Amino acid sequence: MRMSQVVAPTLREDPSEAEVISHKLMLRGGFIRKLAAGVYTFLPLGFRVLNKVSCIIREEMTRAGAQEVLMPTLLPAELWQETGRWDMYGKELFRIKDRHDREFCLGPTHEEVITDLVRTSVRSYKQLPVNLYQIQTKFRDEIRPRFGLMRGREFMMKDAYSFHTSEESLDKEYKNMYETYCRIFDRMGLKYRVVEADSGLIGGGYSQEFMVLAETGEEEIFHCSHCDYSASRDSAGIGKWKVEAGTPNSELRTQELHTPNVRTVEEVSAFLKIKPSQLIKTLIYETETGPIAALVRGDHAINEAKLKKVAGVEDLRLADAAVIKKVTKAPVGFAGPVGLKGVKIIADTVVPLVEDGASGANKEDHHLVHIAYGRDYKAELIGDIRYAVAADKCPRCAEGKFEVSRGIEVGHIFKLGTKYSTKMNCVYLDENNQEKVMIMGCYGIGVGRTAAAAIEQNHDKDGILWPAPIAPFKVALIPANTSEKEQLETAEKLYAELRSAGIEVLLDDREDRMGVKLKDIDLIGIPIKVIIGKALKEGKVEVKDRKTGEMKLVEVKDVRNICG
Ligand code: ATP
Ligand code: MG
Secondary structure (H helix, E strand, C coil): CECCCCCCCCCCCCCCCCCCHHHHHHHHCCCEEEEECCEEEECHHHHHHHHHHHHHHHHHHHHCCCEECCCCCEEEHHHHHHHCHHHHCHHHCEEEECCCCCEEEECCCCHHHHHHHHHHHCCEHHHCCEEEEEEEEEECCCCCCECHHHECCEEEEEEEEEEECCHHHHHHHHHHHHHHHHHHHHHCCCCEEEEECCCCCCCCCCEEEEEEECCCCCEEEEEECCCCCEEECCCCCCCCCCCCCCCCCCCCCCEEEECCCCCCHHHHHHHHCCCHHHEEEEEEEEECCCCEEEEEECCCCECHHHHHHHHCCCCEEECCHHHHHHHHCCCCCCCCCCCCCCCEEEEECCHHHCCCEEEECCCCCEEEEEECECCCECCCEEECCECCCCCCECCCCCCCEEEEEEEEEEEEEEEEECHHHHHCCCEEECCCCCEEECEEEEEEEEHHHHHHHHHHHCEECCEECCCHHHCCCCEEEEECCCCCHHHHHHHHHHHHHHHHCCCCEEECCCCCCHHHHHHHHHHHCCCEEEEECHHHHHCEEEEEECCCCCEEEEEHHHHHHHHC
16 A cells, blocks of 8 residues: 555644544544444455455354354343343443434444354254354444554444353363464464453353553452462452451450541541551442442452352442441441441451551541451451452462453453353253253454554553564555655565565655654554665665664565565
């Protein structure tokens, strides 16, 4: 392609709306244009990258034995009502009505649609297992669409779904997909880590996420210093602490102190001159089975997904002021476990180890100090209900500590089990002509997010450093001075030669100054630059590596081999 023709409006300055580097560079390099919050047009350069990513995914999925399909994005509500997700999915689901007032949504994920397809088109065990995938636009009305392609409201996803007659068959395909994902991200030249994950709204059983490592990543990855355990912050388990009643210092009897207008962990610990880790934070939640009180140390944060599991509830939300008042007899900010009645108390595993604790006194403007588990309060349940921190022990080997790094979730693989197939009656006939429910897996990759993650991992002060397999062009030919006939002719000749050799090449035939052209080509991250300038007098051109900056003088006739 000729740079003079490419619609790639590059910008000199960082656009003010962009917070992360990939978003800035994609806007500055003329890869994407925003149409609305979380909604983007792909310009020619951006679309080339998107297609490169899709192509690698498609090749590897096909190699793995999956079959490509294309499902609609306009989905009837009835399907979603069958699984209950029409209500569960909440505001993230884009809902619309047709002219007859029938309800539809724009697909955020396709478990329902694929399960419907398979239940009506696969009958016999002989047709299983099967893995179907598509690369298609998804819609999610994210609370905070941001960071460009990272968290869009309309975005491209590869989603695959597999159907099985046994757990062993699912395990085998899950492993196949795991390996396929590794090949996909390896081929793209990305550094990544696979972590244990929370299954979120998709649900089901075990799941793992593929995280592209980048300091700017949104996700924290907890990796054991001793074994190979790796997990996302949401799902990182915590190694066992010895749980026993605290051994309270008998000298220090519980005391109630006047703490006017002191509510938050910071305010309380500063006022009482204690460490946040001594404070027993007490949060009241409402659930379908009534209110519960969750206790964690002041320096820890409750993980609601874990709390749900330990409490054995489906519906969990922070109680409002009225409920808190009813339960604790005090306004918000003064709840504590001592004397708390009529609610189930659930404590985090390390709460009982706090020997000299403090908490709200369940009385306006008052706190208790010198409280101890076992002597002053107890919990009905003790479990892992908080996010792990770096100081925690690994749950697998119980030896190592966590090392925390950052990453971007680009892929997610799930063992769904029968969550969808049971609800939607997706059955097959086994060898004995008996109806059995299919067992499912599902596997997603964010196509645009992967491109953005590649930039977060690969950039420098001048712009993008695309890994060659997903770069919009592999080579840029830059005649230093387009008014020099010989330079232009050589550039044209090389352009024709590289193109006929199947090398993707961009000819910067613009009449701009050399400095301007180089800046743009570096910004858009073309891996190899061929600069046709003064050395042409000796029959040579400069070939420069974008990433290493390494430069070679090469005979014109050798350019094709060097770039191939
Ligand atoms: P997140 O936790 O980041 O919201 P998710 O768990 O909701 O992601 P999945 O439902 O597992 O994501 O979707 C599969 C893949 O689709 C993700 O791994 C991610 O790469 C991509 N993806 C999800 N949401 C978005 C989005 N809003 N914009 C771009 N890509 C997305
Ligand atoms: Mg999400």
